[in-house]
Amino acid sequence: MTYEHGINTNSGNSYKVEITATVTRVGQRYELKAKVKAMCTHSSGPSQKWGLAFGSSAESWRYAEGKCGDRTWEYDEVNVSGPLRPNGRVYLQAGAYGGTGFGSWGWGTEHSAYV
DSSP, X not given: OEEEEOOOTTTOOEEEEEXXXXXXXXXXXXXXXXXXXXXXXXXXXXXXXXXXXXXETTXXXXXXXXXXXXXXXXXXXXXXXXXXXXXXXXXXXXXXXXXXXXXXXEEOOOEEEEO
């Protein structure tokens, strides 16, 4: 899954986040393993970050985040687990943080997996 935002005319910032995730069922829990590749252009505002929102229908959204490389790719990994309901549905969404002033999060398309 990806989140991409071209150069903003106000801030001069841009964002590209690519996340490859695998979700596996282990009994009544899921295990999420993700590889993250993130590159941003930082011209103004707070430090930029990549984000991964995730959760099952048995829990609220949870978040992982990390450094977004400034004009260079930054690589990271996420290894987490959580509870599952019988439907086995897990939600995932890629995003990035930055902007001007205090900054804000932007999120890509929500994805779901059944395990």
